Amino acid sequence: MNKHTRMLILPAGFLAVLLLASCAAVQNGADLLAGTGQISESDRQSILKTSQAVSATFSQITEEQEYYIGRSVAALILAQYPAYDNPALNTYINTLGQAIVYSSDRPEIYAGYHFLVLDTEEVNALSAPGGFIFISKGLIKRCKNEEMLASILAHEVGHVGSKHGLQAIKKSRLVDAFKVLGTEAVRRYGSEELAQLTTAFEGALGDVFETLVVRGYDRKYEYEADELAVKYDAAVGYSPAGLTDFLQTMVGDSTTASGKGWFKTHPSAEQRLEKATGRISALASAPQEAPVRTKRFEQTIAKMK
Amino acid sequence: MKRPIPLTLSICLLILIVSLLVAETLTVKVQSTSLRNSPKFYAPAVQSLNAGDKVEKIAEQSGWVQVKTAGGAVGWVHSSAVAVPKFDLMASSKGLKTQASADEVALAGKGFNKQVEESYRAKHKDVSFVWVDKMLQIKIAAAQVEEFMKKGRLGEFGGGR
Numbered sequence: 001m002n003k004h005t006r007m008l009i010l011p012a013g014f015l016a017v018l019l020l021a022s023c024a025a026v027q028n029g030a031d032l033l034a035g036t037g038q039i040s041e042s043d044r045q046s047i048l049k050t051s052q053a054v055s056a057t058f059s060q061i062t063e064e065q066e067y068y069i070g071r072s073v074a075a076l077i078l079a080q081y082p083a084y085d086n087p088a089l090n091t092y093i094n095t096l097g098q099a100i101v102y103s104s105d106r107p108e109i110y111a112g113y114h115f116l117v118l119d120t121e122e123v124n125a126l127s128a129p130g131g132f133i134f135i136s137k138g139l140i141k142r143c144k145n146e147e148m149l150a151s152i153l154a155h156e157v158g159h160v161g162s163k164h165g166l167q168a169i170k171k172s173r174l175v176d177a178f179k180v181l182g183t184e185a186v187r188r189y190g191s192e193e194l195a196q197l198t199t200a201f202e203g204a205l206g207d208v209f210e211t212l213v214v215r216g217y218d219r220k221y222e223y224e225a226d227e228l229a230v231k232y233d234a235a236v237g238y239s240p241a242g243l244t245d246f247l248q249t250m251v252g253d254s255t256t257a258s259g260k261g262w263f264k265t266h267p268s269a270e271q272r273l274e275k276a277t278g279r280i281s282a283l284a285s286a287p288q289e290a291p292v293r294t295k296r297f298e299q300t301i302a303k304m305k
Numbered sequence: 306m307k308r309p310i311p312l313t314l315s316i317c318l319l320i321l322i323v324s325l326l327v328a329e330t331l332t333v334k335v336q337s338t339s340l341r342n343s344p345k346f347y348a349p350a351v352q353s354l355n356a357g358d359k360v361e362k363i364a365e366q367s368g369w370v371q372v373k374t375a376g377g378a379v380g381w382v383h384s385s386a387v388a389v390p391k392f393d394l395m396a397s398s399k400g401l402k403t404q405a406s407a408d409e410v411a412l413a414g415k416g417f418n419k420q421v422e423e424s425y426r427a428k429h430k431d432v433s434f435v436w437v438d439k440m441l442q443i444k445i446a447a448a449q450v451e452e453f454m455k456k457g458r459l460g461e462f463g464g465g466r
Binding site for chain 1: 334335336338346356382383385386415416417418419420421422424425428431432433434436437439440441443444445449450453454456457458459460462463
């Protein structure tokens with residue numbers, strides 16, 4: 001072993017240890033070695049790209065990227081269901097939704113949370129990453145008070161806050177996307193890079209849309225969203241029984257609605273009821289339903305056609 | 306022959322340790338938010354903050370961070386609106402788990418961005434973004450939410466539970 005080789009072993013060993021640590025640590029290590037002239041700039045770039053691609057997970061999707069994925073998923077949802085153009089109702093849903101957001105675990109996201117009513121009798125509520133939350137007319141009609149509506153919106157805010165939609169994206173899409181990413185602050189891509197990123201983007205949108213609309217989330221995410229709904233309801237001041245009261249309306253439903261939307265993509269209402277009831281009874285104290293809220297809810301939805 | 310590698314490493318480690326001890330700089334990671342005069346959403350705004358703005362952390366209180374802007378303004382932001390920059394190895398142990406990782410900051414503006422959306426839209430002209438943009442225009446001010454809470458006797462306006 002000559003002197004020169006020995007000199008390389010130290011930094012190489014140091015880098016190997018860092019490789020076992022996080023991606024950020026690798027970046028720091030590679031920067032350090034490049035700084036001492038032990039590795040070239042192209043080697044440094046290559047180490048970073050590889051480490052980023054290999055460790056690609058949904059948690060590395062930035063807030064801004066989550067927003068762009070969400071915009072397109074929202075556009076795909078709106079291609080399936082038309083928007084219900086009712087400003088008074090949409091303002092009501094957004095104000096209620098925002099009250100829940102303020103009490104949630106991730107109130108601040110890239111472009112904020114936005115809610116929209118879908119013009120369909122199907123019983124459904126959907127949330128795209130980045131805070132685009134949809135609730136169908138059919139679902140609102142099943143709600144008997146503001147507490148029930150609040151618990152549905154809280155369930156959806158829970159899905160967004162916990163990034164459940166992003167977790168539907170296959171790792172291969174992220175590996176493909178991260179491979180394209182350089183470490184320079186490039187904001188405009190060349191045509192080849194753009195084509196590769198667009199393909200990964202289309203794949204990611206397909207993964208999320210398929211999960212939201214066709215297959216449904218993993219059951220554990222649905223139970224987690226119900227758990228968060230109970231938590232947020234109580235934090236805002238709504239009776240968390242709004243969730244169980246709503247689920248009760250879905251038990252044993254044999255109408256035509258039962259094969260679609262929430263019925264198709266969610267665990268059975270009986271199973272959800274059992275878990276949610278357990279969560280509610282575990283609360284030290286819970287707010288009660290207030291007639292003043294039920295009244296304004298009835299007045300607002302009375303204008304819905 | 307260059308030989309002071311251990312020295313270089315020591316200096317870098319020292320810099321790392323010092324950077325952990327000095328005031329912590331946070332980066333705003335949401336498009337825009339408000340610097341508020343107390344740690345709640347209904348509190349009056351001191352000034353607005355935009356993505357990429359750097360603020361210095363002063364204190365923390367149940368999900369909120371008290372910060373100082375480059376211009377010297379002091380106020381509160383929710384911890385989900387700011388990210389811990391590189392080298393802050395202690396962030397996760399300080400209860401700021403909702404914040405972005407160093408990687409998130411490093412990758413800001415990259416990957417799936419406006420340019421990729423434009424490229425996607427050029428390929429899928431049948432997918433309309435009209436209502437997506439209309440949704441984004443629905444903005445509810447904190448004061449409106451507060452009024453809604455008051456009228457609905459929610460939260461602190463519930464008058465005891």
